[in-house]
Amino acid sequence: MSPSPKPSSNPALAYGTGVPPDLKHLHLEMLRIRVIERRIAERYREQEMRCPVHLSIGQEAVAVGVCAHLQPADKVMSAHRSHGHYLAKGGNVRAMIAELYGRADGCCGGRGGSMHLMDRDSGFWGAVPIVGSTLPIALGLALADKQCGGNARTVAFFGEGATEEGVFTETLNLACVLRVPLLFICENNGFSVYTPLAPRRSPDFRFSDYVRSHGCHYFSGDGNDVEAVCRVTGEALAAMHADPGRPCVVEFATWRYYEHCGPAQDDHLNYRNQAEIEHWSMRDPLAISRARLIAAQPGLEAELDLAEQRQRQDIDAVIEAVRAGVRPSPETLPRGVFAP
Amino acid sequence: MNGSAETRELSFAEAIRDATAVCLQRDPRVFVIGLGVPDPKGIFGTTTGLASEFGADRVLDAPLSENALTGLVIGAALGGRRPILTHQRVDFALLSLEQIVNQAAKWFYMFDGRGGTVPIVIRMIIGRGWGQGPQHAQSLSSWFAHIPGLKVVAPASPADAKGMFIASVEDENPVIFLEHRWLHGMRGPVPTGYHRTPLGKCRVARTGGDVTVVASAHSVIEAMRAADFAAAHAHIEFDVVDVRCLNPLDFETIADSVRKTRRLVVVDDDSRHCGFAGEVVARVCEAGLPLMAPPVRVTWPDCPSPSSAALAEVFYPSDRDVFVAVGKLVGRGLEHATHFPKRPGPVDVPNLEFPGPF
Ligand SMILES: Cc1ncc(C[n+]2csc(CCOP(=O)(O)OP(=O)(O)O)c2C)c(N)n1
Numbered sequence: 001m002s003p004s005p006k007p008s009s010n011p012a013l014a015y016g017t018g019v020p021p022d023l024k025h026l027h028l029e030m031l032r033i034r035v036i037e038r039r040i041a042e043r044y045r046e047q048e049m050r051c052p053v054h055l056s057i058g059q060e061a062v063a064v065g066v067c068a069h070l071q072p073a074d075k076v077m078s079a080h081r082s083h084g085h086y087l088a089k090g091g092n093v094r095a096m097i098a099e100l101y102g103r104a105d106g107c108c109g110g111r112g113g114s115m116h117l118m119d120r121d122s123g124f125w126g127a128v129p130i131v132g133s134t135l136p137i138a139l140g141l142a143l144a145d146k147q148c149g150g151n152a153r154t155v156a157f158f159g160e161g162a163t164e165e166g167v168f169t170e171t172l173n174l175a176c177v178l179r180v181p182l183l184f185i186c187e188n189n190g191f192s193v194y195t196p197l198a199p200r201r202s203p204d205f206r207f208s209d210y211v212r213s214h215g216c217h218y219f220s221g222d223g224n225d226v227e228a229v230c231r232v233t234g235e236a237l238a239a240m241h242a243d244p245g246r247p248c249v250v251e252f253a254t255w256r257y258y259e260h261c262g263p264a265q266d267d268h269l270n271y272r273n274q275a276e277i278e279h280w281s282m283r284d285p286l287a288i289s290r291a292r293l294i295a296a297q298p299g300l301e302a303e304l305d306l307a308e309q310r311q312r313q314d315i316d317a318v319i320e321a322v323r324a325g326v327r328p329s330p331e332t333l334p335r336g337v338f339a340p
Numbered sequence: 341m342n343g344s345a346e347t348r349e350l351s352f353a354e355a356i357r358d359a360t361a362v363c364l365q366r367d368p369r370v371f372v373i374g375l376g377v378p379d380p381k382g383i384f385g386t387t388t389g390l391a392s393e394f395g396a397d398r399v400l401d402a403p404l405s406e407n408a409l410t411g412l413v414i415g416a417a418l419g420g421r422r423p424i425l426t427h428q429r430v431d432f433a434l435l436s437l438e439q440i441v442n443q444a445a446k447w448f449y450m451f452d453g454r455g456g457t458v459p460i461v462i463r464m465i466i467g468r469g470w471g472q473g474p475q476h477a478q479s480l481s482s483w484f485a486h487i488p489g490l491k492v493v494a495p496a497s498p499a500d501a502k503g504m505f506i507a508s509v510e511d512e513n514p515v516i517f518l519e520h521r522w523l524h525g526m527r528g529p530v531p532t533g534y535h536r537t538p539l540g541k542c543r544v545a546r547t548g549g550d551v552t553v554v555a556s557a558h559s560v561i562e563a564m565r566a567a568d569f570a571a572a573h574a575h576i577e578f579d580v581v582d583v584r585c586l587n588p589l590d591f592e593t594i595a596d597s598v599r600k601t602r603r604l605v606v607v608d609d610d611s612r613h614c615g616f617a618g619e620v621v622a623r624v625c626e627a628g629l630p631l632m633a634p635p636v637r638v639t640w641p642d643c644p645s646p647s648s649a650a651l652a653e654v655f656y657p658s659d660r661d662v663f664v665a666v667g668k669l670v671g672r673g674l675e676h677a678t679h680f681p682k683r684p685g686p687v688d689v690p691n692l693e694f695p696g697p698f
Contacts, residue, residue: 107451107454108450108451108452108454108455109451109452109453109454110452111449111450111451111452112450112451116450116451118451118454118455119454120454120455120456125418125455126418126447126451126455128442128443130438130442130443133411133438133439133442133443134411135408135411136407136408136409136410136411136412136414136415136439137411137412137414137415137418137439137443138415139408139411139412139415140411140412140413140414140415140416140417140418140419140423141415141416141418141419142415142419143412143415143416143419143421144415144416144417144418144419144420144421145419147371147397147416147421148419148420166407167407167408167411167438170403170405170407170408170409171405171408171411171412173403173405173408174402174403174405174408174409174412177403178400335452336448336449336452336453337449337488337489338448338489338491338512338513338588339448339453339457339458339512339513340512
């Protein structure tokens with residue numbers, strides 16, 4: 001039972017190559033993330049994954065569509081809802097699952113859990129659960145790259161809630177005055193836990209104006225259509241390329257299908273209105289891409305189903321391998337308070 | 341101390357400037373950032389001229405965004421740089437506690453080393469006098485020392501300011517570098533060129549057998565004045581242990597001194613409750629070191645630091661207060677307290693040259 005193989009780097013979409021997105025690849029990548037997170041949700045009830053989990057089910061298109069533009073040397077940071085970003089960037093699946101299970105071979109040695117993911121080898125430079133906190137850190141990574149004359153891209157994923165933190169504005173402004181080309185990817189799913197936008201923003205608030213007034217590019221798009229995400233991200237990267245040093249915010253409208261934190265759906269709590277729930281249920285990013293693929297190539301259905309089956313076997317094999325693994329030993333508790 | 345043996349006389353502020361220049365010179369990864377770093381006042385003379393010497397790419401002014409700047413230097417450090425961030429007051433750095441405590445302090449630990457190290461130096465200045473008041477004169481050194489993963493450095497001499505600054509920049513961990521504003525003008529011999537003083541070692545500033553006085557930063561100055569007076573007038577000899585680094589703490593040097601003197605006074609320029617002085621006393625007690633009398637803390641009272649000189653005078657423990665605390669503990673010499681010399685000039689400045697207002 002081999003752990004699931006690392007996804008092949010990324011669809012050939014590196015900026016400037018002009019190669020159009022390979023929808024099948026994007027779809028399969030979204031499917032892989034969906035299958036993994038569904039399995040996490042199902043097995044969460046066994047109470048062996050003893051850490052809070054924030055699933056990105058419903059938001060896979062943003063992670064996949066953005067990361068499709070990135071190479072392993074490009075850097076991504078994220079926040080509490082980061083499984084999708086980690087996986088789409090090529091993060092090691094086994095190390096992530098082991099982290100959720102608190103095992104020694106977790107990506108943080110069992111010290112972080114789901115809310116702290118790290119896989120620098122694949123260019124995932126960290127996620128932490130303090131809302132907004134990785135924004136300036138990502139800016140620092142991008143600054144370091146600029147100071148070294150590098151040309152890696154740095155991307156910070158965050159929810160719209162993070163834009164309410166002072167550190168978002170501080171970071172946006174710093175990026176503009178220091179002329180550091182950070183790509184800010186805002187996933188606007190309309191909710192901060194159970195709180196909708198209304199009590200959080202004046203009806204007069206215009207995020208695009210706010211961002212642009214700092215001197216930053218602003219783009220927006222449909223976060224549930226992976227091709228749209230790809231296209232808009234490409235436009236954003238092209239704008240950044242044409243105007244070196246100017247950062248960019250891209251806002252994608254999206255929706256989470258599960259509860260804010262945990263393995264279940266919670267629409268029975270009625271904090272989201274029925275019309276919106278129905279609207280977004282018709283816009284499942286995987287259903288959209290699958291329908292498009294099958295419309296173009298009717299015989300594909302069986303192949304996609306088979307792929308999903310294989311992905312499910314893969315993640316089950318990973319989970320069983322992880323469960324058989326060792327927990328961090330007590331002597332390691334104080335290790336690394338200070339770096340040597 | 342590794343480095344040169346040759347010295348020249350510098351102020352504490354000049355020593356920090358000198359150390360910063362050495363770091364910028366030796367290591368292209370080093371850069372300095374903070375509000376006012378390249379301005380005409382140059383952070384009390386600690387950064388004067390660095391921008392023209394090393395360029396605006398390495399000596400950067402910045403907006404008032406303490407929290408994001410801290411994240412920025414964390415990220416830059418993760419990306420292989422060696423940033424130095426300055427705050428003109430400790431009090432201003434409070435806006436960045438999230439990044440300092442949640443991120444910088446824990447990054448290496450919480451990712452089990454795989455997230456990389458965070459080699460940053462965060463300079464914070466502890467204000468005092470000239471009416472600094474409740475929000476420009478906090479110490480909070482105990483707060484920072486309470487957080488696992490932060491090194492907390494508080495030198496007392498120009499030579500240590502330089503040597504420990506260089507060691508801080510070279511350290512792989514986040515270092516909170518505390519500078520007491522009244523030390524900036526103090527002068528002393530400072531080794532020229534590269535000079536590194538390891539972090540986590542106390543300095544025995546004076547040797548004597550009657551009492552151990554533990555102090556750091558500006559408290560060392562008060563303790564040394566008390567020690568001079570006590571030796572000259574009351575025949576009481578102090579061991580003065582200059583802590584220099586609150587975390588990691590070199591407890592062994594303190595313990596060795598207490599074993600010898602069997603009396604302990606801790607002078608700490610900070611609030612008393614849950615403070616560093618209490619930590620030193622607790623460690624001595626837990627270690628079961630034999631004491632001839634209960635240990636004594638000389639600290640600020642547990643109230644905010646007031647602006648008016650009339651209140652500040654009673655708020656800050658003085659060299660004379662240290663002498664009196666020792667006299668009581670040793671049980672002699674108190675009759676000399678009445679002629680303990682007063683510092684010349686107004687009570688709210690360290691010396692007549694201190695210009696104010698900051
Ligand atoms: C500074 C901070 N405040 C509050 C929280 C608790 N919290 C965790 S996630 C979250 C909602 C954040 O919403 P958003 O950024 O839009 O991301 P989403 O959960 O919708 O993906 C909150 C309030 C936190 N983790 N950090």
